[in-house]
Amino acid sequence: MDQKIDQIKKEIKCFHIKTYNDLETFRIKFLGKKRGILTILFKELKKISIHKRKIYGKIINELKKEVQKKIFYYKSKNDNEKILKYDPTLPGKSIEIGSIHPLSMIKNRIIDIFLKIGFSYVDGPEIEDDWHNFTALNIPIFHPSRDMQDTFFLCQSPDILLRTHTSSIQIRYMKKHRPPFRVLSIGKVYRNETISSRSNFMFHQAEGFYIDKKVSFSDLKQTIHYLITSLFGKEKIRFRPSYFPFTEPSAEVDIYCNREWLEIMGCGMIDPEVLKNVDIDPEIYSGFAFGVGIERLALMIYQMKDIRIYFDNDIRFLRQFKNEF
Numbered sequence: 181m182d183q184k185i186d187q188i189k190k191e192i193k194c195f196h197i198k199t200y201n202d203l204e205t206f207r208i209k210f211l212g213k214k215r216g217i218l219t220i221l222f223k224e225l226k227k228i229s230i231h232k233r234k235i236y237g238k239i240i241n242e243l244k245k246e247v248q249k250k251i252f253y254y255k256s257k258n259d260n261e262k263i264l265k266y267d268p269t270l271p272g273k274s275i276e277i278g279s280i281h282p283l284s285m286i287k288n289r290i291i292d293i294f295l296k297i298g299f300s301y302v303d304g305p306e307i308e309d310d311w312h313n314f315t316a317l318n319i320p321i322f323h324p325s326r327d328m329q330d331t332f333f334l335c336q337s338p339d340i341l342l343r344t345h346t347s348s349i350q351i352r353y354m355k356k357h358r359p360p361f362r363v364l365s366i367g368k369v370y371r372n373e374t375i376s377s378r379s380n381f382m383f384h385q386a387e388g389f390y391i392d393k394k395v396s397f398s399d400l401k402q403t404i405h406y407l408i409t410s411l412f413g414k415e416k417i418r419f420r421p422s423y424f425p426f427t428e429p430s431a432e433v434d435i436y437c438n439r440e441w442l443e444i445m446g447c448g449m450i451d452p453e454v455l456k457n458v459d460i461d462p463e464i465y466s467g468f469a470f471g472v473g474i475e476r477l478a479l480m481i482y483q484m485k486d487i488r489i490y491f492d493n494d495i496r497f498l499r500q501f502k503n504e505f
């Protein structure tokens with residue numbers, strides 16, 4: 181044993197450390213959790229008598245301290261050298277200046293388009309309660325249409341959630357204001373969806389609604405035409421009958437792009453039940469509403485195929501967009 185210890189002592193002293201890798205090899209050789217020389221010696225102590233164990237235990241502990249001292253010495257030396265290498269005359273790291281995100285450009289553009297025809301812009305909370313996100317919009321608990329939007333719930337409470345759509349803004353606004361009004365809102369929405377080129381767990385929606393006496397489906401059609409032609413110039417669109425619990429009748433709007441029809445938004449006449457839920461008399465007032473995905477629009481505007489690229493935050497990608505709007 182004594183001979184062995186002398187040999188280890190020599191090895192610790194003579195081990196040549198120059199690089200960070202050497203330092204790691206040194207540490208592992210002596211203190212490695214499985215095969216470190218000292219680790220094995222500590223294990224072997226269990227096999228000898230208590231008397232000898234005390235003596236050798238002390239000696240091996242001393243060796244361990246030697247190893248740790250050497251590691252500490254080279255680590256601090258390395259850090260000091262790094263400081264010494266600091267040269268204040270070298271050019272500093274330049275701070276990258278960002279640009280307006282393409283999704284924000286489209287958002288601002290849509291706001292502009294609607295402000296021109298008398299809409300006001302409002303914001304709403306991303307953390308919602310069940311009533312604003314579902315129930316008041318005519319989506320009661322256990323209604324199968326809740327499955328259309330896979331929801332993230334918060335605080336283990338089934339009542340608090342991340343809004344799955346911006347339609348909750350309709351309820352918030354209509355509760356507080358009396359018609360007539362025209363409102364636009366744009367913001368993030370969340371759904372528990374697998375990330376792919378076309379979907380993400382978070383995306384942006386624009387929500388618009390207009391309530392007055394005698395608002396009709398033709399007002400809705402005209403407004404959507406105005407939005408699409410303002411965004412794309414002349415474009416072919418079609419209204420396809422659809423279903424949403426909060427509108428009746430409901431439609432989906434498709435746009436003709438690269439020789440195919442692409443679905444871009446949902447819309448319809450606000451269901452009388454929804455108006456009743458916010459104390460607006462459906463016998464006097466009627467209204468339309470629509471919801472559109474901003475990322476979808478962006479893919480078409482910029483002729484791209486994958487929405488994930490908007491969230492990579494790669495400044496080289498983001499810089500390619502000019503704020504043309």
Ligand code: DAH
Nearest residue numbers: 345347446447448469470471
């Ligand atoms: N909230 C719907 C969704 O996220 C989109 C939508 C459809 C909004 C019809 C509307 C509407 O305001 O009238 O799928």
